[in-house]
Amino acid sequence: MLHFMPAVADDELFLYELYAETRRNEFHALGWDAAQLNTFLRMQFDAQRRSYRAKYADLKKSIIYQNGERIGQISQAVSEDAIVLVDIIISHLYRNQGVGTKLLLQLQETARQQGLGVRLHVLETNPAQRLYDRLGFLVTGEHSPYVSMEWNESSYIDSPVN
Template identity: 45%
Template sequence: MILQTRNVVTEDDAFLFELYATTRKHEFSMLALDEQQLQALLYMQFEAQKRSYQNKFPQAKHEIIYHEGLPIGRVMTEIKGRNIHLIDISLLPNHRGKGYGTKILKQLQSNAATQRGSVTLHVLQENPARHLYERCGFYVTEEIAPYIAMRFESFNEEVERR
C-alpha cells in the first residue's frame, strides 16, 4: 500500500469540506434540517474549524493523503521540539478500516523515533479511532472531557536511565 501526501492548497477546499462533512454529518442528523440547511450548517462548522486550527496551530503542516492518485484524506501535524502533535487525521468513509490510518500513524511514529521524540494527539472519548491509537502504542495521558489526550513515546525512559 503506497500513500503519498502533498501540502494543502486553496483549491483543496471543496475536497476538505466534503471530507469534513463525512466525519461530522452524523452529529447533526437528529436536527430537523433539510439538506440545504444541513450543508449550510456543516460549511459554517468547517470554516470555524479551519479558522480555529489556523489560530491555534499557525505552524501546522496540512497535507492531503493520496492513494493510487486519488485524494482519500488529510493529515495535519505540528512539530514542537522533538514532539509531533497530530492535530487531525481524516479519511473518506470508503477508505477507513483499510490500514491507511495505521500507515500514516506509523510514519509519524518513525519520524518521531529519528528525533528520539514523541507523538501526541487529542481524540473524542467515544471516537472509534481511539482503539486504533491504542493498538499503535499510544496511551492516555489526560482526560479533558469530551477529549482524551494520548501520547506515543519513541523511546523507553527506563531503558534510557540505565
C-alpha cells in the same frame, strides 16, 4: 502506496466534503434540511480551520493520496518535543483497510528519527482510539469530550506491532 501533498486552494472543496462526511450523521437527528445542515457544517468547518491556525502557527495540512486518488487529509504541527497530530480524516471509502495504521506508523517513525514524541486529542467516542491504543499511545489526560494521548520512543519499543 500512500503519499502526501501540501493542501492548496484547489483542495478546498475536497477538504470541506471530507469534513462534512464525518460530521453529517452527528447532526442528522436535528431534522434540518440539506441546505441548513450544509450551512451549519460549513460554519463549523471554517471555525475549526480558524481555531487550528490560531493555535498552531506552523500547521501543516496535507492531502493523503493512494494510487493517485485523494483519500484523506492530515494536519500536524511540531512542538519542541512532539509532533502534534492535529487532525486526520480518512474518507469512509478507505476506512478499515489499514490506511490509518500505515499513516500512524509513518508518523511514529518520523517522530522517532527526530527524537520526538507524537501527541493527539481524540473524542472519547471515536473508535480510532482503539487504533491509537494498539500502536502504543498512552492516555495522558481526559478533558471531556476529548482524551489526550501521547506516544514516545519507549512506547515504540514496547509496541506490540514492532
